[in-house]
Amino acid sequence: MEKHNLPLLPYVLDALAPHISHKTMEFHYGKHLQTYLNNLNNLIAGSEYENMTLEEIVRKSEGPVFNNAAQSWNHIFFFEGLGKASANKAEPTGALLESIELSFGSFGAMKEQMSKAAVGQFGSGWAWLVVKGKELEIVTTSNAGTPLKEGKTPILCIDVWEHAYYLDYQNRRADYISEIWQLIDWAKIEQRFGEAVIGK
Numbered sequence: 472m473e474k475h476n477l478p479l480l481p482y483v484l485d486a487l488a489p490h491i492s493h494k495t496m497e498f499h500y501g502k503h504l505q506t507y508l509n510n511l512n513n514l515i516a517g518s519e520y521e522n523m524t525l526e527e528i529v530r531k532s533e534g535p536v537f538n539n540a541a542q543s544w545n546h547i548f549f550f551e552g553l554g555k556a557s558a559n560k561a562e563p564t565g566a567l568l569e570s571i572e573l574s575f576g577s578f579g580a581m582k583e584q585m586s587k588a589a590v591g592q593f594g595s596g597w598a599w600l601v602v603k604g605k606e607l608e609i610v611t612t613s614n615a616g617t618p619l620k621e622g623k624t625p626i627l628c629i630d631v632w633e634h635a636y637y638l639d640y641q642n643r644r645a646d647y648i649s650e651i652w653q654l655i656d657w658a659k660i661e662q663r664f665g666e667a668v669i670g671k
């Protein structure tokens with residue numbers, strides 16, 4: 472069977488510092504994500520899921536297989552949307568900016584609404600920006616929940632599990648959310664938006 476492996480990231484593990492430390496990345500990417508992938512590979516061996524893509528498993532499974540597949544997919548999507556603050560495209564432009572303005576009024580208003588949703592998600596979960604026709608909407612999910620499961624197409628997510636920020640910010644989730652905007656690679660998010668719109 473094809474094993475699901477830790478993806479190579481387009482940046483080194485200390486590239487996100489000081490907003491997200493090297494230590495957090497060692498644990499979050501190197502241990503938490505690796506564990507979800509290991510659990511998934513063990514659970515699907517010899518099952519109907521063993522030759523499916525990660526996305527197919529997320530769409531079709533329930534229970535422990537879903538939890539580990541979705542956490543693997545969510546984390547890869549999260550990490551691939553980040554980059555070194557000084558190297559990132561700092562703001563969206565073009566068709567994505569137009570859709571943000573149509574949906575929320577302004578880029579600043581979108582960040583404010585998504586931050587509020589992320590801070591307000593009770594317990595472990597995720598905040599997402601998802602495509603809805605020509606517009607965008609903000610949704611949150613609990614635990615391993617993912618918009619993919621509801622047939623929605625996300626273009627950006629923020630991990631609000633405590634393991635995402637506790638080493639750097641302890642209980643201060645709002646401070647972590649406020650800092651993470653500097654790490655969003657808007658070139659990547661624009662690319663995802665383009666693919667989502669073409670795919671419709």
Ligand code: MN
Binds near residue numbers: 503546630635
């Ligand atoms: Mn996480």
